[in-house]
Amino acid sequence: MPTATFKVWRTDEKGGAFRDYSVAIVPGMVVLDAVHQIQATEAPDLAVRWNCKAGKCGSCSAEINGSPRLMCMTRLNSLPLDEPVTVEPMRAFPPIKDLVTDVSWNYRVKQSIKPFAAKKPDASDGTWRMRQADIDRVQEFRKCIECFLCQDVCHILRDHKMHDRFIGPRFLTYAAALEMNPIDAGDRLDDLKNHHGIGYCNITRCCTKVCPEHITITENAIIPLKERVVDRFYDPITRLLRVFRS
Amino acid sequence: MDFETHDYDVLVIGAGGAGLRAAIEASAAGVQVGLICKSLLGKAHTVMAEGGVAAALANVDDRDSWKVHFADTMRGGQYVNNWRMAELHAKEAPDRVRELEAWGAVFDRTADGRILQRNFGGHRYPRLAHVGDRTGLELIRTLQDEGVHRGIDVHMEFTVVSLLATDGRASGVVGYERERGRFKVFGASAVILATGGAGRAYKITSNSWEGTGDGHSLAYHAGAELLDMEFIQFHPTGMIWPPSVQGILVTEGVRGEGGILLNRDGRRFMFDDIPDAYRKQTADNEDEGWRYTQGDKNARRPPELLTRDHVARCIMREVRDGRGSPHGGVFLDIAWIKKRLANGEEHIRRKLPSMYHQFKELADIDITKEPMEVGPTTHYIMGGVRVDGDTQMSSVQGLFAAGECAAGINGANRLGGNSLSDLLVFGKRAGEHAAAFAREHRRVSIDTAAARAAADRALKPFEAGPGGGENPYAIQSALQEMMQALVGIVRNEDDMQRALQGLTALRTRVERAVVTGHREYNPGWHTSIDLGHLLTVSEAITRSAIERKESRGGHFREDFPEKDPRFAMFNVVTAKASDGSMQVRRVPLPAMPAELKQIIEDQK
Ligand SMILES: Cc1cc2nc3c(=O)[nH]c(=O)nc-3n(C[C@H](O)[C@H](O)[C@H](O)COP(=O)(O)OP(=O)(O)OC[C@H]3O[C@@H](n4cnc5c(N)ncnc54)[C@H](O)[C@@H]3O)c2cc1C
Ligand code: SF4
Ligand code: SF4
Ligand code: FES
Numbered sequence: 001m002p003t004a005t006f007k008v009w010r011t012d013e014k015g016g017a018f019r020d021y022s023v024a025i026v027p028g029m030v031v032l033d034a035v036h037q038i039q040a041t042e043a044p045d046l047a048v049r050w051n052c053k054a055g056k057c058g059s060c061s062a063e064i065n066g067s068p069r070l071m072c073m074t075r076l077n078s079l080p081l082d083e084p085v086t087v088e089p090m091r092a093f094p095p096i097k098d099l100v101t102d103v104s105w106n107y108r109v110k111q112s113i114k115p116f117a118a119k120k121p122d123a124s125d126g127t128w129r130m131r132q133a134d135i136d137r138v139q140e141f142r143k144c145i146e147c148f149l150c151q152d153v154c155h156i157l158r159d160h161k162m163h164d165r166f167i168g169p170r171f172l173t174y175a176a177a178l179e180m181n182p183i184d185a186g187d188r189l190d191d192l193k194n195h196h197g198i199g200y201c202n203i204t205r206c207c208t209k210v211c212p213e214h215i216t217i218t219e220n221a222i223i224p225l226k227e228r229v230v231d232r233f234y235d236p237i238t239r240l241l242r243v244f245r246s
Numbered sequence: 247m248d249f250e251t252h253d254y255d256v257l258v259i260g261a262g263g264a265g266l267r268a269a270i271e272a273s274a275a276g277v278q279v280g281l282i283c284k285s286l287l288g289k290a291h292t293v294m295a296e297g298g299v300a301a302a303l304a305n306v307d308d309r310d311s312w313k314v315h316f317a318d319t320m321r322g323g324q325y326v327n328n329w330r331m332a333e334l335h336a337k338e339a340p341d342r343v344r345e346l347e348a349w350g351a352v353f354d355r356t357a358d359g360r361i362l363q364r365n366f367g368g369h370r371y372p373r374l375a376h377v378g379d380r381t382g383l384e385l386i387r388t389l390q391d392e393g394v395h396r397g398i399d400v401h402m403e404f405t406v407v408s409l410l411a412t413d414g415r416a417s418g419v420v421g422y423e424r425e426r427g428r429f430k431v432f433g434a435s436a437v438i439l440a441t442g443g444a445g446r447a448y449k450i451t452s453n454s455w456e457g458t459g460d461g462h463s464l465a466y467h468a469g470a471e472l473l474d475m476e477f478i479q480f481h482p483t484g485m486i487w488p489p490s491v492q493g494i495l496v497t498e499g500v501r502g503e504g505g506i507l508l509n510r511d512g513r514r515f516m517f518d519d520i521p522d523a524y525r526k527q528t529a530d531n532e533d534e535g536w537r538y539t540q541g542d543k544n545a546r547r548p549p550e551l552l553t554r555d556h557v558a559r560c561i562m563r564e565v566r567d568g569r570g571s572p573h574g575g576v577f578l579d580i581a582w583i584k585k586r587l588a589n590g591e592e593h594i595r596r597k598l599p600s601m602y603h604q605f606k607e608l609a610d611i612d613i614t615k616e617p618m619e620v621g622p623t624t625h626y627i628m629g630g631v632r633v634d635g636d637t638q639m640s641s642v643q644g645l646f647a648a649g650e651c652a653a654g655i656n657g658a659n660r661l662g663g664n665s666l667s668d669l670l671v672f673g674k675r676a677g678e679h680a681a682a683f684a685r686e687h688r689r690v691s692i693d694t695a696a697a698r699a700a701a702d703r704a705l706k707p708f709e710a711g712p713g714g715g716e717n718p719y720a721i722q723s724a725l726q727e728m729m730q731a732l733v734g735i736v737r738n739e740d741d742m743q744r745a746l747q748g749l750t751a752l753r754t755r756v757e758r759a760v761v762t763g764h765r766e767y768n769p770g771w772h773t774s775i776d777l778g779h780l781l782t783v784s785e786a787i788t789r790s791a792i793e794r795k796e797s798r799g800g801h802f803r804e805d806f807p808e809k810d811p812r813f814a815m816f817n818v819v820t821a822k823a824s825d826g827s828m829q830v831r832r833v834p835l836p837a838m839p840a841e842l843k844q845i846i847e848d849q850k
Contacts, residue, residue: 028488028609040719044770045763049286051454054494054604056383057289073607096425097767107287107394115395116350127344129359135352139377142352142384146288181352 001025004081006034008046009088011097018086019043025076031087032060032071035099047098055212058147062099063088068149068210090152103148109167112195116178119185128183141177141221143213144170150207150217156200166197169207169217176221179228193229198222249420249431249697254280254399255684256677257434259406259419259461262290263382263669264649264676265440266389267342271677272438273396277684280432281393282401282421284456288390291442291454291650292669295382296497296600298364298374299670300663301339305356306363307371307543312336314370316842317849319664321523322368322553323628323657324799325814326474329838330635331655335664335671342670343375351388353377365502365539367551368661370527370849372541379497379600385666404430407775408700409437409464409645410692416468416645417690420697422704424772427765429701433692435684438638438676439465439631439647444783446776448624449723449730452484452495458776459783461651465631466782470640472820473653473833475629475783476790477800479660480735482557484623487573491608493623496578496601498662500618501550503597504539505580506532507561508617509569515576516549519560524552526850536586555659555799558622562735565621575621581614590614622735626665627783628656628800629790632819638676644683648676658799707761707774715758718774725752725780733788738805745788753781789830790818 002025007018021042023034032050039046051057053072060071065079065086079085093101123129150169156162167175175188175196192198201222208217215221255277258269265281273279283290304310316336320327343361347353353375354362363372377384394400406421410431418433441461445453466472483496501507509515520528528549529535535548550557561576571577580598584590591614595602598613605611605618631640631647635654638646649669656664707718732745756778761771796810797803816832823829 026489028490030490030608033490039769040717040723044717044719044761044773045768047767047769051285051289051291051456052294053454054294054491055607056380056600057293057454059285059289075607100767103286110391111394115391118348118350127360128347130352130355131359132355135355138352139354142377142387143380145293145383178350181350183347184350 004034004076005084006038007084007086008035008038009098010046011095016095018088020084025081029076030072031064031074031076031085034076035071035087047096047100049100056145058145061090061147061149061152063090068152070147070149070212073212090148092152092158105163106146106148106151106170109171110174113167113171113175113178114186114188114191116181116184117186119183130182134182137220138177138180140215141173143215144173145213146170147212149210149212153206153210155204155206162197162200166200169222171196172198172201172225173215173217173221176225179225189229189232192225193233198226198229201226249429251431251433252280253433253689254278255434256436256438256680257419257432258282258438258440260290260440260442260649261287261400262292262440262442262649263385263389263666264673265438266386266393267670267673268438268440268648268677268680269398270389270393270396271674272681273398275678275681277681279398280401280434281398282404282406282432284403284405286402287400288386290386291456292382292386292666294454294495295385295666296379296495297366297499297502298376298381298663299343299385299666300366300369300373300661301343301375301667302336302373303340303343303361303363303375305360306541310371310373313845314849315339315373317846318369319655319661320657320846322659322661324659324809325657326798326817326835327657328635328654329842331672333842334635334675335655335668338671339667342667342674346385346388346670349388349392351384353384364499365547365551366662367498367501367557368553369663374663376499378596379499379598381666405772405775406460406464407704408697409468410696411468411642411645412690412693414469415643415690418692420700424767427768431692431697433689435687435689436644436646436680438680439645439651440649440673440676441651443627443650445624445627447726447729447780447784447787448734449726450484450493451624452481452493453624458779459627460779461647462630462786463779463782465640465642465645465647466786466820466822468642468645469822470642470645471632472786473629473632473817474657474790475786475820476794476818477628477656477658478624478787479554479626479628479800480558480622481625482554482561482622483578483620485609485618486575486621487619488609494604494608495623495625496618496620497598500578500580500598500601502539503580503594504536504583505550505578506548506582507550507557508577508579509564510571511569515564515569516552516557516560520549520552521556528552553659554662555802558735559802561622571619573619575619577617578620579617581616626650626660628658628660629653629787636675637679638672639679639683644687646676646680648672658801704775707759707771710758710760715760716755718759718761718770718777721752721755721759721777722773722780725777725784729784733784733791735802737791737801737803739792742788742792746785749781749785749788756781785828786820789828790820793818793830793832
């Protein structure tokens with residue numbers, strides 16, 4: 001049976017290092033299968049997160065040959081196997097063990113975003129009417145599986161470590177899904193500008209490129225939100241109108 | 247060992263749809279709620295549900311009503327369901343779905359802007375509210391986002407290893423947090439189990455690593471009864487090729503949208519065997535079947551949308567008789583609808599995006615052009631903790647169960663879409679009644695000796711001496727292979743007796759399991775703990791299956807291939823005897839009220 005070499009990031013009290021493992025290749029195999037094979041044979045204590053093994057839960061995020069991917073959706077036949085495959089944890093989050101990182105910051109950020117607040121029902125039966133065309137975009141954002149790969153790759157978090165000032169692409173997308181929901185009555189523009197750091201995003205599009213759900217994070221979520229923020233806070237006419245209205 | 251302890255009025259174990267819905271309800275009732283889950287929040291099995299949530303909203307076909315949904319559920323379950331649960335479920339599901347919309351869920355829409363519903367097997371009318379084929383994600387995300395703003399304490403990546411009970415009253419749980427490997431005790435006035443399924447007892451399954459039947463096993467060992475454990479749903483369409491994706495689910499939504507099943511010879515074999523109970527509702531020609539999937543109200547459903555137990559067995563028959571596909575399944579073809587629909591390709595991609603994605607990326611197959619290869623996969627367990635239909639309380643006072651780990655609503659076979667609605671309806675009920683129970687009953691103190699013993703047991707695999715024992719992964723796969731081979735889709739007495747012997751042997755191996763490394767985030771250790779639960783549920787499944795000497799729903803015995811009316815009169819209950827052995831007994835079904843009987847007659 002053909003084999004491939006995997007360099008997997010292992011940690012101990014002293015720090016971490018890549019360790020080599022030889023893996024037998026089975027047709028159709030994905031990187032997560034290789035990690036499972038290593039667990040079942042050589043290293044039962046190798047720490048990894050996974051649940052669905054079908055790209056639906058967003059648990060198995062890692063950096064494979066240096067790029068942020070889902071391990072369960074990365075086929076071995078898409079990688080050059082004549083050289084070792086490196087598998088390491090997402091680097092933008094604090095390490096816990098081996099491939100597992102501390103992503104709790106993301107949960108705290110989400111909690112800081114104003115929740116969905118439904119408008120009064122607009123139909124006599126106490127429900128809402130929405131046209132499919134009006135919710136297509138919201139549904140695109142709601143495809144998000146919270147794998148946090150976009151957070152991992154965004155330079156504002158990864159390199160500049162501005163976790164206290166910038167919520168990252170995942171949560172800008174989340175805010176966009178709420179803002180664009182036809183029956184939501186909340187208003188998050190002020191927070192986006194003043195607390196969630198939307199201004200820091202300089203549209204490098206790295207987040208969009210890694211999103212396994214193919215959400216067009218920058219064009220469809222971030223840029224329209226930025227425009228709304230600009231309209232509200234910087235457009236002199238809008239500002240004037242607001243002064244008169246209030 | 248001193249434990250860090252937490253105390254709650256209501257403690258919910260499991261953060262899938264059932265657990266989250268229960269936690270929201272209990273918290274709305276004003277009590278302190280703790281929520282525990284093995285994975286991160288939002289990753290529970292519910293996230294994987296695809297096809298939809300069943301509720302008689304009657305948005306697409308106004309002939310639908312709770313009565314039709316009730317009758318469909320009972321027929322699908324072959325009349326051994328808990329009728330009270332089936333009734334409540336059918337009546338309350340529409341409100342539970344609308345409520346999700348009020349919490350931010352965004353379902354696909356009808357032309358007039360209401361929640362769209364799709365066809366699914368065994369449902370007479372289009373009934374499944376859905377979001378493409380990622381309905382579970384929508385459901386769990388909505389509940390999660392609603393829940394986190396309600397002051398529920400969430401303990402993620404925490405595994406409960408034992409449920410503590412004192413004098414027949416639940417008192418709390420003991421478990422360990424994965425990151426540090428430390429044990430903690432949670433005391434509570436009421437405990438709700440919402441731990442999901444047990445598919446990991448089998449080799450080929452659509453279930454994630456979490457589906458090891460923990461709740462079933464925890465409840466059983468705490469003295470609660472299990473019900474209907476012989477009824478396992480083998481979903482007819484799992485992926486079978488390449489090997490690495492074996493078991494991953496292909497949603498029934500594919501057939502709902504017009505997908506057809508073909509054997510090696512290109513024959514649409516589902517027309518060859520239509521059960522009498524469904525003959526009146528099933529199309530007898532291809533054209534009528536197609537029209538049904540396209541919303542023609544006068545057409546009857548195609549045979550691909552018969553119940554899952556039946557479709558799975560028809561596939562097994564084709565394979566056994568040598569008419570299967572190259573890798574031992576059959577073909578599922580949705581690409582053919584291009585002959586009927588001008589924009590067929592785009593339609594497939596829009597209605598089944600994650601299936602398109604899944605096959606493209608994992609199997610190099612473009613489902614808009616080629617057929618898929620599919621075969622049965624262990625999917626769902628109808629059996630579970632025996633509960634009161636109204637309150638969801640088990641036979642242990644203060645212990646509740648909801649969702650897949652509870653039993654009753656589905657009888658011998660679950661209809662697709664009836665799980666997500668079950669989670670909502672009975673999750674809510676469990677939360678409400680657990681909160682009421684917690685208000686009325688003082689907490690009982692924790693038996694620390696029992697907690698310590700449970701922790702010691704869980705730590706045992708670290709102590710293996712020189713020469714050591716066996717790797718828990720090897721034992722787990724031996725168990726899965728055995729259950730697949732001996733207590734799978736087609737069962738018989740001899741095989742199942744052998745399985746019981748096999749389980750005894752496995753138990754000895756589990757005693758000698760050894761884990762390497764330390765306690766922090768150690769999946770090998772976790773697997774060794776799962777093994778205990780898997781052994782318990784596997785034994786309960788096997789003993790119950792031996793007890794039911796007939797074929798019904800998900801339970802098929804080649805030595806008793808027919809339904810037997812005498813067996814329609816009772817359920818099989820599993821409980822732990824005072825000597826610690828597992829006992830099964832037959833419990834008569836409660837009498838159904840005349841008006842419900844009448845509904846079933848009217849819908850025949
Ligand atoms: C691929 C797939 C598609 C499906 N599609 C549909 C569909 O379209 N429609 C439908 O109605 N049904 C569908 N189902 C079935 C349905 O998804 C499940 O039955 C349902 O989600 C189970 O929900 P639950 O809340 O009971 O448990 P789960 O969602 O399984 O959650 C269980 C929770 O319990 C926790 N837990 C378990 N054990 C422990 C422990 N020892 N300690 C701490 N926490 C623990 C887990 O971490 C998890 O949080 C599908 C299932 C699969 C696998
Ligand atoms: S586009 Fe903005 S959010 Fe996305 S990676 Fe670049 S800076 Fe970060
Ligand atoms: S937006 Fe995409 S990359 Fe970011 S968390 Fe969601 S699914 Fe992952
Ligand atoms: S395991 Fe769920 S996305 Fe990879």
